[in-house]
Amino acid sequence: MKIATWNVNSIRVRLPQVLAWLEKENPDVLCLQETKITDEEFPTAALREAGYRAVYAGQKTYNGVATLSRAPAEDIVSALPGAAGDQKRLLAATVGGMRVINVYIPNGEEVGSEKYSYKLSWLKALEKFIARELKSHPRLALLGDYNVAPEARDVHDPKRWEGRVLFSDKERAAFQRLIRHGLADVFRQFDQPEKCFSWWDYRAGAFQRNHGLRIDHILCSPRLAEACRGCRIDIEPRRHERPSDHVPVIAEFGVTP
Secondary structure, three states: OEEEEEEOOOHHHHHHHHHHHHHHHOOOEEEEEOOOOOHHHOOHHHHHHOOOEEEEEOOOOOOOEEEEEOOOEEEEEOOOOOOOOOOOOEEEEEEOOEEEEEEEOOOOOOOOOHHHHHHHHHHHHHHHHHHHHHHHOOOEEEEEEOOOOOOHHHEOOHHHHOOOOOOOHHHHHHHHHHHHOOOEEHHHHOOOOOOOOOEEOOOOOOOOOOOEEOOEEEEEOHHHHHOEEEEEEOOHHHHOOOOOOEOOEEEEEOOOO
16 A cells, blocks of 8 residues: 655645646555645546545645545544644545544744744644544554654754754654654655655755755554555655645555555
8 A cells, every 4th residue: 555645735736746646656545735725626526537536624725635545535534623723734534444644734933933832732632633543543644744854864954953943842842742652754664865855945946955854754553654665755746847845755555455
């Protein structure tokens, strides 16, 4: 089974790229973030023609998550229990016996800001939700745009980023609390090249200089992590015209949907 996550930064803009990528990679599940589109406008017909069902929780202009799958998605949760507001940032579904939780964790804007406090409170609510989900779903994957680089090797310049949003102590501690619940960062289960990143700013030639961060992750329950056969980042879509600032992360498992 192959699953993937990709912050597309507008499905309306990136739909042709998503369709081409689906044809090339043929994943069983693709989790999208920042779809930035209402549910009424979501391109279900184009994705159905490509062989994918879609469940989604969207809103105009901001946020939005969608999970595409070849098999039906069941037991859907489209809001994070305990999180303030109505931002569309979480979509949980069971596909082929795997619990797939698609998240777009808040950016936080700046350490010490109200948005940063909201991010930390959202992460606390997520931790509680995951603890409950793990009790009933031994094959669980939590994947998406975390907006957190967990380690120094996940940042092109750790000294420059130290203490800043995406790499602050409190954000990294929240990531580690998810790990302590038994989740594994499956990307790090395998030998990887140095300076592997999943996001690059649009400015200052960041992609060309590989000044990026690894902030898109696939965390898995112990049973699922044990079945993982590989995990990689596909940087090719970042080379396209009008790309997202993120690229897909893909994991493959020795289980069938």
